[in-house]
Amino acid sequence: MMRPFRANCLAATLIAAFGLFFAAGCGDGSDHVNLPPGSSVLHIADVDDVPTLDPAAGYDTESWTFEQAIFDTLVRYGDDNIELEPDLAVRWESSPDARTFVFHLRHDARFSNGRPVTSDDVRYGIERVLDPATHSRGMEYYRNIAGSGDFAAHRAAHLRGIETPDPWTIIFHLDSPDPIFIHKLAMPFASAVPREAAEPWEDDFSRHAMGSGAFMLKEWLGGQRLVLVRNPYYFQKGLPRLDAIVDSLGVTPELQWLRYEAGDLDVVSSIPPAEFPFVMKTPRLRALTQKKTTVTTEYLGMNCQMWPFTDVRVRRAINYGINRAKLVALLNGRGVAATGVLPPNLPGFDPELKGYSYDPKHARELLEDARLASGFRFDLWMRADTTMLMLGQSIQQDLALIGLRVEIKPVAWGPFLEAIRQPRTVQAFLSGWEADFPDPQNFLSVLLSRDQWGSNNDTYFYDPSFQSLIDRASDETDFKLRYRLFDEAEKIVVADAPWAFLYYPVTYAITQPWVHDYVLNPMRPTRFERVAVSPH
């Protein structure tokens, strides 16, 4: 009877092992954070883990939320607007030809290790982005700095186009005029980075991020929790007003909402769609919400080189055939029906522009004109994501009413980008564009210019008069004239309709009554320097 005995032993050992693992593993699961009693802490939550804290790498809302808190750039935007403000730089000058920019740094900024921030640190931050080994997504924004090619090819130790005559002055020389270059310096890519902290970690700087911002990284448990605490060396006296920020990771919007109701979360930036109508109907809750129309445009792109979208009447018919009010209703009102390419809140936005109304009858007439009265079928590509698919199905329902059969092609976003960038491959697709800088060029030139075919101009739109307008406007340093040229260009796009203009997303956030000065920014994540929490 040896066998049964051994088998029992085995079972007993396994069960004992379970118990041990169970006991050991549960320890890290708790939400307890070691902070001094009486600390003022802001509790927030995110659905997913934060992708990265390395300012050269991050290019998404979650990463930027915390990069903005940990790092400083020369200039930044206001808390609730997209006006440039001093950050590390106290003042700056630019040459009339928009090719030389001089910044004067403040003397009292320090990294969280106590070392003063100098112009070398700003240069190092940008050089990290331009070094191919970093694989940075921000490379293209700084490539027009003189000598970037030599630097990237390791033919030069430093960028020729950045001068640091003294620790408090930095001068940029560009290869070509760039009236919006200063905005590129307000992106977290251009953060001041302490070389002594970044170099030893190489790619793992993300886990050990250190900058001169109001906060510093204390703890980051992958997928569970991110904790920032105040940087004692932060240059703004009296700021930050919080001692710490605790971000719980992997918390669904539904759970965030319940935790908010229980008072465990101070801010919820994504109210679950199902709860949203209730919040809006409850005056107490409604008073605690705030909203901001983002500088983002959601659209349905139509490939102007592919039948039947080669015909402008068909493209207009699609525009008339989509019920934007229904899309906005499906988003629980968190959107504004789009009238054109440029979103409201973007300088250069034209409030007079009428866009397309929902008019299925007119849509059918246009199709008849185009000899397509019997309809046609086409593929509509989109990212495989719940909201996208819901909107896609709504459009599918709408267009069925004017006789069109829409085949939805949901794909992962890598293949999605790959496919739409191929010429004559994708007939139509759902996409959106979020502004990187507050300037019409970021939409009209980046998304619709001839030289962006195969890159960001995925509708393969081309119109000679449009092209000459945006080419002129891009280098224009007189902003009034610049906006007027872009406005004329936008009108051509709306009439030619390479896109069906869908909606401008609106974000909502709800805060507890004890949270102060938490404000939404139309383009960037909320900044935490001024946020305060009163005892509750």
Place this chain on the structure above:
Amino acid sequence: MLVFLVRRIVFGAAVLLGTSIITFLIAFVIPADPAVTMAGAKADPQTLATIRHQLDLDQPLYVQYARYLDRAVHGDLGRSYIRRESVTRLIASRFPATAVLALSAMAVSLVLGIAMGAVAAAYRGGATDNALLIFSLALVSMPVFWLGTMLLIAGGLYLRSFPLGGYSGPLSLVLPTLTLALGSAGYYSRVLHTNLAEEMDRDYVRTARGKGLSATSTMLKHAMANAMLPLVTLAGLDLAGLLSGVVLTETVFNWPGIGRLAFEAIFNLDIPLVMGTVLFSAFLIVVANLVVDLLYAWLDPRIRLSETV
């Protein structure tokens, strides 16, 4: 024994090598350019070209594979395109959450499954047996993600006794554990039932019963011990599967484990992370197979004799 051990290890390594080749081939038929994945939606062609060169993507496929394998053997599974972190470290950081869930689910499913299987076998052919059979089939037929959602609605929303997902202390473990354990419990009870039925019909049990032992105590003392071995083997292999991440349950409960990591990786087509999680999972299964084989050989010397001949 040593020859047997070496044989098994070489064998496991060969399977892993095959797995790595298949994973690598899959990764390279992906119609997405890794440079696009890495550089993001807004990158210009020049950025893409730079990254492509940096990632050795301009090298022939076999060179890329050789380099990958060389690094993998040294424990380096590359870097995630999206997160820019070491894949090995990402997996290690998510492993504890998955391990806790896998072990507790395994414990619960074994306890439940063994109890149900033993009771059903004790009342073989009776109404209890049939009821338990149908019940266990019902458990097996339940889609895991739906069961999880229902438990969330019932336990989290209506009873408000459990957290609605996330990984925060023992209470948050209850619903995901049940979600995972119920289905396997149904399965294990069927397996145990079948094994017990076979054992009970064997001579030694008949002899024991002939000597006047009651049916139940015979079953418990003798048949159970023998019927448990295949079950524990099965559970061992299942555990390896669970430890490599439980995609559906972790997705429903937002559990920060390897399954969610793999899910995100596939959706972003973050190739190094996809390959890393798949290889890690294969590694665990190979190791579990090895352990089970060795245990069997230790318990039953005939196996290793027949192998070495």
Place this chain on the structure above:
Amino acid sequence: MNGRGFGKLEIAGAAMVLSLVIVAVFAPALAPHDPTRAVAATYGDPGAPSLAFPMGTDQLGRDVLSRIIYGARISLTVGVAAMAETIVIGVLIGLLSGFFGGSVDFLLMRFTDVMLTLPALLLAMAFVAILRPSLFSILLVIGLVSWTQVARVVRAETLSMSKRDFVLAARALGAPPARLITRHVLPNVLPIIIVMAALGTSSTLLLDAALSFLGLGVPPPTPTWGRMIEEATIYFRTAPWLAIFPGLAIFYAVLAFNLLGYGVLRARSR
């Protein structure tokens, strides 16, 4: 052993499968509404079950009952077709391996080992993500990842079968392998194949539903039960019926095939 219970099991399973087939075939006649059209103008606000819509309406104003009825079509198609594919691949590899033995067996079984080592769901997800979700790609992928068990079982059965006297005798008489397999081996492994087919369909249904739930199912507007649950997750606090009913449908279908499979298995082992 008492045999009556098993008979009931098979009959119940068969009846449930039959009811599914009827629902799928006659979906247009049975469904009260078009499953893709909005019948209630409650966008973004699902309607509760009522007399007009016994299972409620979803966020796009569609009738949930009609969607579940039509969902039976895609589920059964995928379930049965992918199962057939699994069986064909598995039986082919198992028969070849078991019958020929030697290096054929070695190579095929090592390949099977490798496939068994790979995590099926992850592999299926990766494949569908690469190939893009469509009925075709889902069928292909489910078949590719689930044949291994069938191959192993068929190989074992074939192995024992081809050592039997009558097969050995036929072999000695110089019967060609193809004839031996089709005439002697295949008929004898058929019962186990039938059991595996029924059980295989149930696991295929679950895998298909899981892929759908993960957003990798047959693209909309084709209603699939898995996707319905996925779409319902954001409403589960305010509109739980959106998740409950499609889940029950999957449960019913999977249980039907499991009852059938276990019933036949137990009847055979008796």
